Amino acid sequence: MPCLLCGHDKTHKHGKTSKGSQRYCCPACKQTFTDTFDTIYYRRQLKPNEVHTILQSHCEGSSLRGLARISGRAYGTVVNLVRGASQKALLIHNAFVQQVKTVAITADELWSFVQKNKSTVCLENLR
């Protein structure tokens, strides 16, 4: 397995983690890592199916406290997972969505973004 940190070709097995995952050590950079390095599963005590369930439920609109209650995990664990997933999603989005040429944009969520609606905005300022 190549080193996920420096790209060195040969790493060697370096025991197992407390959860039983294979740990590897790179002789070049002297760092250890597991198969899940740089993924949403890295250094989490959650099983992959728990991660999937929590993130899927979050996407469908469940509250974070509700997710913590249903999954039996701490609120901080759920928040940390959702934040980690959103950071990964942001990196992937920024890497793949570049130089998109647009002619027109739809800004239908703009008023909720600035937390204004028809009753709170002064229409005199818009004219």
Ligand SMILES: [Zn+2]
């Ligand atoms: Zn290395």
